Amino acid sequence: MPKIKIKKELLHTPKGTRDILSDEAKNWEFIETKAKEIASYYGFRQIRTPHLEKTELFTPVGEFTDIVEKQMYSFRTRGGDHLSLRPEGTIPIMRSYLQHGMNALPQPVMLYYSGSFFRHESPQRGRFREFGQFGLEMIGEEDAIADAIVIRVMTLILEELGLGQFTVHINTLGDQECRPIYRKELLNYYRRKVNYLCKDCKKRLKTNPLRLLDCVEEKCIELKKDAPQMIEYACDACRKHFREVFEFLDKLQIPYFLDHHLVRGLDYYTRTVFEIFYNPPVPLEEPKKAPIINTDLEEESVKTFPPQEVPTEEPPPMIVPERAAPLKLAIGSGGRYDQLSGTLSPKKIAGVGGALGIDRLVEIIIKSKIQIIKETHPKIFLIQLGPQGKQQSLVLLEEFRKAKMSVASALAKDSLKNQLRITNNLKVQYALILGQKEAIDGTIIVRDMASGAQETIDQSKLIDYFKKLKKNKKY
RNA sequence: GCGUCCAUAGCUUAGUGGUAAAGCACUGCUCUGUGGAGGCAGCUAUGAGGGUUCGAUCCCCUCUGGACGCCCCA
Numbered sequence: 001m002p003k004i005k006i007k008k009e010l011l012h013t014p015k016g017t018r019d020i021l022s023d024e025a026k027n028w029e030f031i032e033t034k035a036k037e038i039a040s041y042y043g044f045r046q047i048r049t050p051h052l053e054k055t056e057l058f059t060p061v062g063e064f065t066d067i068v069e070k071q072m073y074s075f076r077t078r079g080g081d082h083l084s085l086r087p088e089g090t091i092p093i094m095r096s097y098l099q100h101g102m103n104a105l106p107q108p109v110m111l112y113y114s115g116s117f118f119r120h121e122s123p124q125r126g127r128f129r130e131f132g133q134f135g136l137e138m139i140g141e142e143d144a145i146a147d148a149i150v151i152r153v154m155t156l157i158l159e160e161l162g163l164g165q166f167t168v169h170i171n172t173l174g175d176q177e178c179r180p181i182y183r184k185e186l187l188n189y190y191r192r193k194v195n196y197l198c199k200d201c202k203k204r205l206k207t208n209p210l211r212l213l214d215c216v217e218e219k220c221i222e223l224k225k226d227a228p229q230m231i232e233y234a235c236d237a238c239r240k241h242f243r244e245v246f247e248f249l250d251k252l253q254i255p256y257f258l259d260h261h262l263v264r265g266l267d268y269y270t271r272t273v274f275e276i277f278y279n280p281p282v283p284l285e286e287p288k289k290a291p292i293i294n295t296d297l298e299e300e301s302v303k304t305f306p307p308q309e310v311p312t313e314e315p316p317p318m319i320v321p322e323r324a325a326p327l328k329l330a331i332g333s334g335g336r337y338d339q340l341s342g343t344l345s346p347k348k349i350a351g352v353g354g355a356l357g358i359d360r361l362v363e364i365i366i367k368s369k370i371q372i373i374k375e376t377h378p379k380i381f382l383i384q385l386g387p388q389g390k391q392q393s394l395v396l397l398e399e400f401r402k403a404k405m406s407v408a409s410a411l412a413k414d415s416l417k418n419q420l421r422i423t424n425n426l427k428v429q430y431a432l433i434l435g436q437k438e439a440i441d442g443t444i445i446v447r448d449m450a451s452g453a454q455e456t457i458d459q460s461k462l463i464d465y466f467k468k469l470k471k472n473k474k475y
Numbered sequence: 476g477c478g479u480c481c482a483u484a485g486c487u488u489a490g491u492g493g494u495a496a497a498g499c500a501c502u503g504c505u506c507u508g509u510g511g512a513g514g515c516a517g518c519u520a521u522g523a524g525g526g527u528u529c530g531a532u533c534c535c536c537u538c539u540g541g542a543c544g545c546c547c548c549a
Contacts, residue, residue, distance in 0.1 A: 066546080066547050071547085088549090121546095124544075265547065359549075385508060415506095417506070418510095421511075455489075
């Protein structure tokens with residue numbers, strides 16, 4: 001045999017992507033199943049859109065956002081079309097809504113989706129180039145109750161997964177009417193201080209002034225303190241909408257946090273925006289000192305919005321140990337996008353949605369050792385010996401399947417010892433032994449693995465035998 | 476895009492300027508039809524490419540990949 005030169009680098013998933021192996025995949029499946037179940041209960045129905053869309057479709061994400069600027073997987077097809085792997089879920093769904101005239105359906109149209117999204121970024125904790133999201137969209141409803149329902153269902157999913165320790169950060173970005181006014185104010189404020197801004201923020205001033213608010217440079221944080229806040233400039237309608245949203249959240253006892261500096265990376269958002277953070281019960285590292293940003297936020301939120309009381313269950317004071325990264329990662333986010341449809345069609349369609357990052361949920365579940373999936377062992381294992389035993393075992397397995405009983409086997413193995421070892425490793429309760437002799441006699445040996453007791457019975461009575469055991473809760 | 480650290484078998488780790496050791500796992504045998512143990516055997520690695528050197532897995536550079544942070548985001 002000539003030696004083959006093996007390209008080892010081929011045996012590696014592309015950067016930022018990974019295989020989800022069986023054990024982890026169980027968690028994915030569990031999360032997705034749970035999420036679908038809850039979303040369906042609330043009236044959301046599934047939608048599956050292509051992983052590929054026309055590149056241009058995503059421009060409403062924002063011309064100067066990183067996503068559009070440099071994170072999209074875009075390419076030209078052989079036919080000359082410009083396509084992209086979808087970097088987010090909302091726009092394709094809005095496209096679908098418009099394409100299929102869903103405005104003719106009873107409104108709002110409530111949809112959920114689950115699948116992969118793609119962004120070309122440098123990978124790090126909780127960030128991959130292909131990542132999973134479970135998302136909800138409620139299209140065709142302007143009322144604040146829609147915002148609340150989206151948040152309710154998302155948080156309910158978290159609770160049901162045993163991840164009840166979260167805080168919803170929420171803010172309003174105003175609408176077409178009031179945001180430009182606010183933007184202007186913000187610009188006025190910062191223009192006078194342009195020399196004190198960091199390099200990035202000087203750029204932001206031109207491209208996306210709202211982003212100035214979440215800069216983490218010390219000098220910018222300092223300036224932010226006195227910066228005008230959106231809520232002060234929100235028009236009456238936006239103000240009312242925002243108040244209604246967190247009145248609903250109060251009612252639902254969802255721990256939230258008015259974060260006046262929350263702005264999102266996607267330009268199409270209007271009014272409500274939110275991000276959900278997970279707060280582990282026990283921080284991985286003790287916080288050395290309270291981070292400036294958060295104490296600062298907390299005071300402001302109370303001060304700025306007295307009309308409603310902050311929920312009695314005070315959101316945990318966002319302890320963000322400086323070095324414990326997991327806490328900083330949003331596990332879900334979303335917002336309202338009443339203007340989005342306007343960029344794609346003449347129709348004005350309101351909408352609100354949000355998505356959970358499945359990769360991050362899985363990570364939390366694994367790290368915090370939350371047992372969501374019971375380990376399941378097969379209860380019965382079929383051992384076969386000899387050619388006839390092997391043949392007959394195929395027949396028996398099929399009978400078990402029809403009877404809806406699950407039976408494990410290792411048909412490729414030949415030695416009894418080997419198969420028994422596997423049976424034992426799988427912690428199986430009963431082994432069935434079907435050898436040449438039994439195959440000819442039409443019998444089979446049932447072995448209780450715990451006691452080692454065996455009895456020989458007719459194959460024809462096998463299913464009934466186990467049905468009876470099951471009835472008596474013997475396994 | 477930037478920064479810090481990292482790279483030895485499927486996994487977890489040793490080790491040395493003279494081509495590598497162990498545990499776990501896996502496969503088989505011991506034992507043509509009765510498991511968990513033991514024994515024996517087998518398998519598999521210095522991420523890629525350059526440089527320094529008589530000689531590099533070890534020192535240097537580049538690349539690739541990873542972890543973490545920044546930016547940004549789920």
